[in-house]
Each structure stands twice: as C-alpha cells, then as structure tokens.
Amino acid sequence: MNDDITVPEGWEVVDGKLHRVVELADFSEAFAFMTRVALAAEKADHHPDWSNSWNKVTIDLVSHDADGLTARDAALAETINTLL
Amino acid sequence: MNDDITVPEGWEVVDGKLHRVVELADFSEAFAFMTRVALAAEKADHHPDWSNSWNKVTIDLVSHDADGLTARDAALAETINTLL
Amino acid sequence: MNDDITVPEGWEVVDGKLHRVVELADFSEAFAFMTRVALAAEKADHHPDWSNSWNKVTIDLVSHDADGLTARDAALAETINTLL
Amino acid sequence: MNDDITVPEGWEVVDGKLHRVVELADFSEAFAFMTRVALAAEKADHHPDWSNSWNKVTIDLVSHDADGLTARDAALAETINTLL
Numbered sequence: 001m002n003d004d005i006t007v008p009e010g011w012e013v014v015d016g017k018l019h020r021v022v023e024l025a026d027f028s029e030a031f032a033f034m035t036r037v038a039l040a041a042e043k044a045d046h047h048p049d050w051s052n053s054w055n056k057v058t059i060d061l062v063s064h065d066a067d068g069l070t071a072r073d074a075a076l077a078e079t080i081n082t083l084l
Numbered sequence: 085m086n087d088d089i090t091v092p093e094g095w096e097v098v099d100g101k102l103h104r105v106v107e108l109a110d111f112s113e114a115f116a117f118m119t120r121v122a123l124a125a126e127k128a129d130h131h132p133d134w135s136n137s138w139n140k141v142t143i144d145l146v147s148h149d150a151d152g153l154t155a156r157d158a159a160l161a162e163t164i165n166t167l168l
Numbered sequence: 169m170n171d172d173i174t175v176p177e178g179w180e181v182v183d184g185k186l187h188r189v190v191e192l193a194d195f196s197e198a199f200a201f202m203t204r205v206a207l208a209a210e211k212a213d214h215h216p217d218w219s220n221s222w223n224k225v226t227i228d229l230v231s232h233d234a235d236g237l238t239a240r241d242a243a244l245a246e247t248i249n250t251l252l
Numbered sequence: 253m254n255d256d257i258t259v260p261e262g263w264e265v266v267d268g269k270l271h272r273v274v275e276l277a278d279f280s281e282a283f284a285f286m287t288r289v290a291l292a293a294e295k296a297d298h299h300p301d302w303s304n305s306w307n308k309v310t311i312d313l314v315s316h317d318a319d320g321l322t323a324r325d326a327a328l329a330e331t332i333n334t335l336l
Contacts, residue, residue: 027131028291028335031122032284035203038115039280042207047111051135083280112207112251116200119287123196123294167196195299199290206283215279219303 003070008077018061018073022084030055036083044079046072087154092161100152102145102161106168114139117167124163130156171238176245184236186229186245190252198223201251208247214240255322260329268320270313270329274336282307288335296331298324
C-alpha cells in the first residue's frame with residue numbers, strides 16, 4: 001500500500017512514480033549531478049530508476065518493495081531538489 | 085547515412101541503436117561501471133543514451149548528428165566491452 | 169580516546185591513521201574505485217583523507233572527532249577491502 | 253625543460269607544480285567537483301596529483317614526462333577554473 005505522500009515541488013506522479021526531468025549545461029555537469037544523486041541514494045539505501053542523455057537526466061522514484069510510492073520516495077526527491 | 089559497421093560482441097541493434105544491458109552485483113558496482121563509461125565517453129566526445137536501475141545498466145549508442153550508427157558507436161561499444 | 173581496534177588485513181597504522189596504498193590498472197580504474205569508496209564513505213557518514221595520482225590511491229582513515237582511531241575506521245577499512 | 257607558462261588565476265607554483273586548494277560545501281559537492289575534474293583530465297589525457305579531505309580538494313598539476321610545468325598543466329588548470 002502506498003504512503004500518503006506530498007509530491008515535492010518540481011516533481012509529478014507519472015505511471016505511479018515520482019518523475020522529474022533535469023537539464024544541465026552539458027554532460028560533465030549532468031554526470032556530476034548524477035554522482036551527487038548516487039551518493040544520496042546509497043546513503044538512503046533507496047535508489048532511482050533514471051536515465052541520461054548528454055545534459056538531460058530523467059529520474060523516476062518508486063518503492064519497488066512496497067509496489068508504490070512511500071515516504072522514502074518523497075524524502076529522496078526532496079534531497080535531490082537540494083542538489084539543484 | 086550510416087557507416088557500415090560491425091556490431092561488437094555482446095551488442096545488438098535495436099531501434100537503430102547499438103544496445104546492451106549489463107547486470108552488475110549491486111548499485112555501487114553499477115555506478116562505478118557507469119563512471120568508467122562516462123570517462124570513456126567524455127574522452128571520445130561521444131555519449132550514450134543510458135539508464136540505470138539498481139544493479140542494471142542499459143546502454144544505447146547512436147550518432148544523433150548522423151541520424152544513425154557510425155564508427156564512433158562501434159568504437160565506444162568496443163571500449164565499454166573492455167570495462168566489463 | 170581511541171577504541172581498541174584490530175587493524176584490517178592490508179592496512180597499517182601510520183601517524184595514528186589506518187593507511188593503505190592501492191594500485192589499479194589506470195586512472196579510469198582508480199577513479200571508479202574511488203567512486204565506490206565515496207559511496208561507502210557517504211553511507212557510513214565517515215570519510216577518508218585520500219590522494220590519487222594516475223593509477224595510485226592512498227587512503228588514510230582516522231576519526232577526527234575522536235582524535236584517533238575508532239571502530240568506524242576499522243569498519244570503513246573492511247568495507248574498502250571488499251571493493252578490491 | 254619547462255614551457256614558459258602563465259600561471260592561471262587562483263593557482264600558485266609550489267614545489268614546481270601548479271597548486272590550488274578548493275573548499276566546497278561538503279563531501280558530496282567536493283566529490284562531484286572531483287568527478288568533473290576527472291572527466292576533464294581523462295579527456296585531456298593529463299591527470300592531477302590531488303587529495304581530498306571531506307569538503308577540501310587539493311590539486312597539484314605537473315607534467316611528469318617533462319619533469320616540470322608545461323602548457324598542458326596551464327590548460328588543465330584553466331579548465332578546472334571553469335568548473336568552480
């Protein structure tokens with residue numbers, strides 16, 4: 001069952017996941033941002049489904065073990081927002 | 085127009101792109117592999133369309149400027165193979 | 169005050185820190201290893217003093233807040249050993 | 253023999269190397285900066301001698317093969333400046 005979460009600013013719910021597309025200046029900036037997300041994700045033990053194409057990073061957050069959105073998704077989304 | 089390339093071992097052509105899915109042990113190993121791919125891509129000035137979910141990395145290579153596959157895609161695929 | 173720790177295999181105590189020098193194949197492999205150490209360090213909220221030159225990574229672990237070695241240093245050293 | 257280089261702004265020559273200390277907000281920001289330097293270094297095929305402690309990154313640039321400073325050191329220093 002899903003937690004009753006508040007969708008963080010800049011994110012929307014798409015296909016049952018918290019979804020955000022981020023555009024940076026170039027690949028270097030995009031991959032540095034991904035590195036910070038990776039550090040935050042590993043610390044939280046909660047990892048994104050994400051993709052990258054050059055300067056664009058697309059992030060989807062969902063709690064696979066809960067088969068839906070939980071407070072862990074909202075918390076990671078909030079943390080990612082602080083990196084932008 | 086596409087170059088006449090040889091598809092490197094472990095890759096297949098899907099939707100006009102060189103495609104490979106790699107599974108590593110966990111997120112840490114997957115992201116370390118992605119970091120090596122990022123270094124190789126930046127060096128070659130040729131970047132993947134790729135996605136990651138926990139231990140899985142999906143890579144698509146295409147030359148957007150040529151609107152198809154070129155020798156640069158085959159070369160990056162070969163380099164990625166050496167990282168595995 | 170220092171904890172009474174066991175020095176993990178491959179490490180020695182130098183200047184009151186757990187010290188290890190690691191040589192990898194090249195810069196790419198060294199920086200990928202550093203990325204894995206960074207992920208482990210951020211997860212443990214305990215970070216190394218470290219340096220890199222091409223394929224060589226030198227790591228020193230100490231608990232600055234305890235002004236000496238603690239169980240957190242031994243634990244991070246053990247985790248780093250699993251990455252090698 | 254050394255090239256006759258101009259020392260880039262923010263750098264000084266210490267022990268025959270271009271030297272700069274950078275302080276970021278925290279480890280995450282420091283390691284993301286290091287990732288960008290790593291990408292630039294791999295692209296230039298010219299790598300730093302550097303160290304990190306939490307939010308601090310210390311960089312030394314020298315051309316080991318020339319046993320001194322060359323235009324490659326100044327160029328990498330300039331590139332690193334654009335990342336700050």
